[in-house]
Amino acid sequence: MPARAAASALLASLVVLPLVAAADPTPARQSELIHLLRHDCGSCHGLTLKGGLGPPLLPGDLEGLPQEALAAIILDGVPGRPMPPWRGLLPEDEVVWLIGRLQAGIDDAD
Ligand code: HEC
Numbered sequence: 001m002p003a004r005a006a007a008s009a010l011l012a013s014l015v016v017l018p019l020v021a022a023a024d025p026t027p028a029r030q031s032e033l034i035h036l037l038r039h040d041c042g043s044c045h046g047l048t049l050k051g052g053l054g055p056p057l058l059p060g061d062l063e064g065l066p067q068e069a070l071a072a073i074i075l076d077g078v079p080g081r082p083m084p085p086w087r088g089l090l091p092e093d094e095v096v097w098l099i100g101r102l103q104a105g106i107d108d109a110d
Pocket of ligand 1: 036037040041042043044045053054055057061062070073074078081082083084086098
């Protein structure tokens with residue numbers, strides 16, 4: 001493998017690794033995050049996440065979208081669009097956990 005390809009493969013694994021290695025938030029923090037999802041994110045994406053000003057965030061809508069791309073949207077926002085950046089408010093591992101929950105689906109019991 002040319003050195004350059006090896007270097008970029010190494011770089012890719014360094015970028016992806018923290019996402020995979022992240023531990024789940026504590027149960028108390030998980031409830032806070034679900035609350036934030038419904039109320040803060042829900043103010044644009046709909047209380048039931050079926051869409052509003054922002055697109056729907058139900059499992060079928062996020063299916064097949066890479067977690068890294070979704071994490072980048074949530075952390076950095078979408079410039080020029082209403083989607084705000086959450087970096088500084090939500091650490092990366094919590095964002096990754098939220099994406100997992102969105103992709104799995106959140107039911108009313110959560
Ligand atoms: C002020 C309104 C607003 C808030 C608050 C908001 N969003 Fe968004 N969000 C948007 C808009 C508008 C878009 C579409 C951006 C575009 O046009 O590309 C978006 C896009 C997204 C996307 C990409 C969806 C896709 O199908 O590509 C995700 C994921 C997302 N938001 C998650 C969140 C999460 C999680 C929160 C809370 C932590 C949140 N958003 C809070 C307005 C908002």
